[in-house]
Amino acid sequence: ECRVFNPQWTRDYFFVQLKEKAVCLVCQETVAVFKEYNLRRHYESRHKDKYASRASFRVAQLIASCGKSFTEGEFVKKCLNVVVEEVCPEKKDVFNAVSLLASTITRRVEEIGGNVYAQLQQKTKDFQFFSLALDESTDVQDTAELLIFIRGVNANFEMCEELAALQSLKGTTTGEDIFDKVCQTMQQLGLDWAKLASITTDGAPSMVGASRGLIGRMNREMEERGLTALLQVHCLIHQQALCCKVLKWDSVMKVVVSCINFIRANGLKHRQFQQFLSELESAYGDVLYHTEIRWLSRGKVLRRFYELLPEVNAFLQSKGKTVPELIDPAWKWHLAFLTDVTELLNGLNLQLQGKGKLICDMYSHIKGFEVKLRLVLEQVEKHNFTHLPATQSFSAEKPSVVFPGEKCVEALEMMKAEFGVRFRELHVHAKEIRLFQNPFVADIDEAQPSYQFELAELQNCDVLKDAFKPNSLIDFYAALPNDTYPNIKPDAGPQFTLMNTQYIGASLWNLQRTQELFCCDKKGDPWSRLLHIFL
Template identity: 60%
Template sequence: MCPEKADLFSTVSLSGSTITRRIEEMGDNLHQHLQNSSKKLSYFSLALDESNDVRDSAQLLICIRGMNDNFEVTEELAALQSIKGTTTGEDIYKRVCQTMNGLELDWAKLASVTIDDAPSMVGSKKGVLARINQEMDRHNHSHPIAIHCLIHQQALCSKSLKWDSVMKIVVSCVNFISAHALNHRQFQEFLSELNASYEDVLYYTEVRWLSRGGVLKRFYDLLQQITAFMLSKNKEVPELNDAEWKWHLAFLTDATEILNSFNVQLQGKGKLICDMQSHVKAFEVKLGLLIKQVKEENFCHLPTTQNLLAEKPSVAFPNKTCVDSLEKLQKEFQFRFKELRLHEQDIQLFRNPFSINIEIVDPIYQMELAELQNCDSLKDAFRSSSVTNFYASLPSETYPNLTNHALKLATIFGSTYVCEQTFSRMKHLKSPTKSRLTDAHLHHLLQLAVTNMEPDIDYLISQKQAHSSH
């Protein structure tokens, strides 16, 4: 009807209620897809994280990653659970149970649970992990592997490198320049006149810990200009001309850059626990190497410190202070990542079954490993494909235990990165201008925003009944 008006009809906006209804239907359709996919999973893992939205409502995100027998991965938002009252371990556990029941998940297939260090999560008696383990005991299932978010652990380790003597001065100077509009304009003009490498300083916020690296690097590069500007404003900061303080600033800049690079390696969706563990082990080796080199005042991996050394400062490098800081950081890493070492053998078996010593593994894998490690064609296949693709091609009838082990380990979330990323989307969706979104609508919108699945539009259309004219 009226084909010549087709373009005009396409510009007509749908009503708010129609859009709402369609979002609800697509959200329900995606939930049905996820429920159907979940029934086919051999194993699955959960990542849990809780945060407040713009109206201070507690929102619990539950993400699921599972594998079917063909090593096809399902990684989705399982639920957004709104908690109206307290957020104790018992409250969160009840929401986990609701999600498990809603998706018809089998507790026996739960391989791992990844959380942060909140007391409600890790409490020894009433924490979520403790309640889940009690549930598994009731059904005679083995406990799931507990993983404390590796990115969060890394951030806590980084906080041991406080260096308040440096950060207080840096933050104070940056705030003096940026917090007052006149100072800020004059400083930018000052940099422009000097043809400086940068046009401005950067803000630092403790919540976004990665910002410290950029702030320190920019501050060090503009140190001469900042010192001159502060003097022009009669703002006395004696540390800016203190030679030892400059050493501390240069060293902290380099150390923070190294920590930031490590943090970025741990980020990303779909990362396997074996790859994340490799990054952790590599960083610990790097840390040991840095300690040895700093003791010898070899700064080949610390470019800012190396540049300062080339300027031949009047004060010697504060060797003991810097080495002590690195050793403290090393001890913190050894403490924070000790639980990862408990599973090191299982992760190594998953990462490379050809390199592990048969004699140290569980006896159920030994005969299969003896067969596998002496098969040249499988060795070649392992070298030329990804870990999951290799296990997918492995004959399960010949290697049932190794395949089963791989299915479990491949589902593990090494961090709650997927939850943090989803929370970022949630804050865009439920912003101050959309704060009256209901919990159900927020869940539907969030699910549509982050899903890897496609709603079945053809099916949804087929369910609609056309209204005849009267």
């Protein structure tokens, strides 16, 4: 009896029939006798708990990588049970074995994060070059937190970008305090100072001070070790955000913010405004709050306000609030112009964002924006608004007041000058960046003597020319023969390690401030491990 293989056993116990034996699909072991008891015993003793544990780990990883609260696991479990009851009620016991309690998710996150960190420790041993990026901020409990990121490349040009450490700063946050945390992190990861190519900071005095700041302290350490000084990089996104500060235009922003606050500060007014827009079948359902610390906030707020300007003015008048600027043509010129310029800046900011960006790509975006800025400046001087849609739209209305060209041109010239100052360090290294980005167009005569013969060989190699793809630089340099290009190939390594800190740091600070993740002790291991998974 029971000598016939039942196909249902494949679904229940992961066995299939192979000739005259039942073979386990998981471990490839065989069971000679076709008895359900034998197959069930094998599955329950060898694999049932294993699969439940594996499922629990995968859910924990998903919760952590999405920045959800650890208690979400219990909600996921309830959802799974509902699905099982409807789809496959006979599997209910199998799904019940998957533990998704908050305490279980916390342990899983610790283990996964620990494993990620252990892998990072192994990868750092093979780094040929690496760079550090630092971002310091204060959390919701007023504790100074230092995020340290690392990006490195090995001999095969395999790139790794991870969170190296989250360090809490007790008491003062001087350059010496930050330096101690950097040294501690490098020691924990077993990093070699000789392979440190650059360091990226947010430009704070405690970071960039030449004598008492982190950079000064790092350079002294490098000098004591007989190494060359570090390449210091000020986060490009932060630089771009500082350039935006030139366009304060309080005469516009104060009115816009005041009107928005009047509408949204009171719940009843806010609901009435939304209903008002709905009745008018407006393209938008609300105005946006302005948040100074958000990079893209001002551009989005101004664009929305400009699009809803007639509706906002009508609503405010219905509430007995008169804002003369909303019907003043001179002020509306300024609003339209500022809306267009901030949108241009937002476009550059978005181009600079993203994990894994190379310095040559970011520099190309900055150069491109500077060209756009020069073009817009020349056109605005001639009252040509081709690339300024809001300004062009208002111009088409033929307002009674002429375009305030002098003030707008002055604002563009100030911003152009600010970009030139903020990014002058990049322009100094323009030739090196261009050589790294595309060695086939580099001028051999102007290249360093150690590169000239190698560039001559490279630029006349048809095979490498055909293989070159600008969007796959790391693969191109990895394929270069070491013996033919002993200088160009290794010197490309530090270029791959340069990175932005502000974009990644902002993601983590937003996670910390917006998610209820403090069911675990934020000063303990789960929080640190969570960040390793989240990135």
